[in-house]
Amino acid sequence: MDIFISLDHGSGGLASQKLIGDLFFKYLTSPQLRDLEDCAVLGEYAGRIALSTDSYVVDPLFFPGGDIGCLAVHGTINDLAMRGARPLALSLALIIEEGFSLRSLEEVIASVAAASEAAGVAVVTGDTKVVPKGKVDRLFINTSGIGLASHRYNISGKNAQPGDAVILSGTLADHGITIMSCQAGIDIGGNIASDTQPLHRLVGAVLENDAGAVHVLRDPTRGGLATSLCEIATSSRVDIVIEEDRLPIRPAVNSACELIGLDPLYLANEGKCIVVCDRDEAEEILQTMRHLPEGRDAALIGWVSEGRRAEGRVSLTTRIGGCRLLEPLTGQPLPRIC
Amino acid sequence: MNLADEFRSREVTAPLVAEIARSLEHPVRIMEVCGTHTMSIFRHGIRSLLPEGISLLSGPGCPVCVTPASHINTMLAAADLEQVTVATFGDLIRVPGCTRSLAGARAQGARVEIVYSPMDALDLAQREPARTVVFPAIGFETTVPTIAATILAADRMGIDNFVVIEANKTMPQALSALMSDPELKVDGLLCPGHVSAIIGSNAYRPLAERHGLACAVAGFEPADILAGLLSLIRQINAGEPGVENCYTRVVSAEGNARARNLIDQVFEPADSEWRGLGTIADSGLRLRERYRRFNGSSRLRLKVQPAQEPRGCRCGEILKGRMLPPDCPLYGKACTPLQPIGPCMVSNEGTCAAYFRYSGGGKERHAASD
Numbered sequence: 192m193d194i195f196i197s198l199d200h201g202s203g204g205l206a207s208q209k210l211i212g213d214l215f216f217k218y219l220t221s222p223q224l225r226d227l228e229d230c231a232v233l234g235e236y237a238g239r240i241a242l243s244t245d246s247y248v249v250d251p252l253f254f255p256g257g258d259i260g261c262l263a264v265h266g267t268i269n270d271l272a273m274r275g276a277r278p279l280a281l282s283l284a285l286i287i288e289e290g291f292s293l294r295s296l297e298e299v300i301a302s303v304a305a306a307s308e309a310a311g312v313a314v315v316t317g318d319t320k321v322v323p324k325g326k327v328d329r330l331f332i333n334t335s336g337i338g339l340a341s342h343r344y345n346i347s348g349k350n351a352q353p354g355d356a357v358i359l360s361g362t363l364a365d366h367g368i369t370i371m372s373c374q375a376g377i378d379i380g381g382n383i384a385s386d387t388q389p390l391h392r393l394v395g396a397v398l399e400n401d402a403g404a405v406h407v408l409r410d411p412t413r414g415g416l417a418t419s420l421c422e423i424a425t426s427s428r429v430d431i432v433i434e435e436d437r438l439p440i441r442p443a444v445n446s447a448c449e450l451i452g453l454d455p456l457y458l459a460n461e462g463k464c465i466v467v468c469d470r471d472e473a474e475e476i477l478q479t480m481r482h483l484p485e486g487r488d489a490a491l492i493g494w495v496s497e498g499r500r501a502e503g504r505v506s507l508t509t510r511i512g513g514c515r516l517l518e519p520l521t522g523q524p525l526p527r528i529c
Numbered sequence: 530m531n532l533a534d535e536f537r538s539r540e541v542t543a544p545l546v547a548e549i550a551r552s553l554e555h556p557v558r559i560m561e562v563c564g565t566h567t568m569s570i571f572r573h574g575i576r577s578l579l580p581e582g583i584s585l586l587s588g589p590g591c592p593v594c595v596t597p598a599s600h601i602n603t604m605l606a607a608a609d610l611e612q613v614t615v616a617t618f619g620d621l622i623r624v625p626g627c628t629r630s631l632a633g634a635r636a637q638g639a640r641v642e643i644v645y646s647p648m649d650a651l652d653l654a655q656r657e658p659a660r661t662v663v664f665p666a667i668g669f670e671t672t673v674p675t676i677a678a679t680i681l682a683a684d685r686m687g688i689d690n691f692v693v694i695e696a697n698k699t700m701p702q703a704l705s706a707l708m709s710d711p712e713l714k715v716d717g718l719l720c721p722g723h724v725s726a727i728i729g730s731n732a733y734r735p736l737a738e739r740h741g742l743a744c745a746v747a748g749f750e751p752a753d754i755l756a757g758l759l760s761l762i763r764q765i766n767a768g769e770p771g772v773e774n775c776y777t778r779v780v781s782a783e784g785n786a787r788a789r790n791l792i793d794q795v796f797e798p799a800d801s802e803w804r805g806l807g808t809i810a811d812s813g814l815r816l817r818e819r820y821r822r823f824n825g826s827s828r829l830r831l832k833v834q835p836a837q838e839p840r841g842c843r844c845g846e847i848l849k850g851r852m853l854p855p856d857c858p859l860y861g862k863a864c865t866p867l868q869p870i871g872p873c874m875v876s877n878e879g880t881c882a883a884y885f886r887y888s889g890g891g892k893e894r895h896a897a898s899d
Binding site for chain 1: 542571645649751886
């Protein structure tokens, strides 16, 4: 029989301790976490400290290809990786709605632990709160991560330069279309699943070979590829042109987007990055990425050019040779009605 | 290669583009009636491939855009009631009524759910028998058959807590009214593919005959649209406007009689108010006597306040093709996709939203250079 989370589990008293001991420690094995101190103290590191935080409220909690647990690990690792930082440790904070199933919570924690172990980034500190029924939707997670950024390179959204190549590490829109079709209750079949995965190894491999050649890294999550490219163009004051023909996208994702009326350029990805790099090194970087499983579908998708106006703009050369300007996403990506 | 690929390949489209450029003898003004056409034209960058002499105007074919503020107010009045859930197509949720939108009502605590089909709204009603589920019935002939089928299903299953707000519209009457406007200067109509699948390409014959308008029914892929434009240019050149069906893989001359019967079984023609165009005789649909208990306005005793168009908003002029979005004083300044004032900015398929999204945020007249 399933047991449900009660307010007692978040009280800090005995029930909390039991939850932590019986459930969390069953899966999360970091010694710092098990010390149950108020904070974790890490070792000594030489370098610049990178810090990032992200909250996860995905609905549904479990979806093809992943769940809120592994997503919370991957997302924060990826945010660190996008500044070229090597992730060192994570925090894990849960806000749970009273009545949430203990079995589901266990699945989520097991998924957090598996993702953290696979990525080699431990959860070293945590927090659990339970709020009355209706005050949150089942389960929200926050993770923060710290990482170490080398002095050897300076990676920032401001650094795209005219002449640079734009590489995308894999197929577009897998996460976004998976979630949207779950929410819509549409079974689109095929092999559609979220792409949630950590990118720090891919980024590490690219930077090890060609540190100076990489100017911008960005993971196109909410708002999708188009919005991320617009951010880069604005920050770097450059124009970016991408080519529709070159965009890697699974046929099943394409069909699902057509069906629901969504534009894959604006759907979230959770395991992909944009690499803006020196054009002369682009081919080598592409090969490095393609040798890793998380980058096997990597493709060169476009080019950076001199910004013709202060704010920079992004355009798409369509398959029929037309030109379409890409704007940042506005509001929610609403499906069309006819 | 699947069907869509074929209609999007440059090998197919390039010869059409070249033929259009070769055929154009003098400037022409063509109205694309359907919002999905507007979106596709922008999405594939079709304007950038056309010669300067072709002006594309966007017509009244976006169902959200033509829904007047008074209808939105009715939906808001329903959303504000206890034990009522408004289950709506997503496009409608940000359309402003007089003071706020359904999204605003939701933020204030109203139950507003996005559904992808009217059947989903009926499912919701079945799952939550204590609440009344209100479905705003917007859309043209394409959407109406599924709404009619849903009402028939609700009737068959004896479901009492499902009602609709009558806001459906029909296309031929509106086009005819629009084309009778002496100020409107249009040489040809790119007729909507989906609507035509229901009403048939023959439905445009009166327009061609009465108003001397070239008509071409076209699908939504780039090759479909280009073929439609080429057909219109050839008809205009020859001075022999008629109706050419360039979408024969979906549309027949007579249309889909079964779907029309479904509409006819549940609905009857009624005068209807169009945002920006005013009230057009017989251009809307209301429930027949037998199904009137599904009318949300009367069942919930909703009082509808007459609504005024927002000040400065030129959506009406834009829907008539008299004005391009950048000519509106609010466009890109007070009215943006983030804070839309007029409905043409709200819907994905709205002319202003499409201009804004695909032509650089209204900072230049790039796409409006015609």
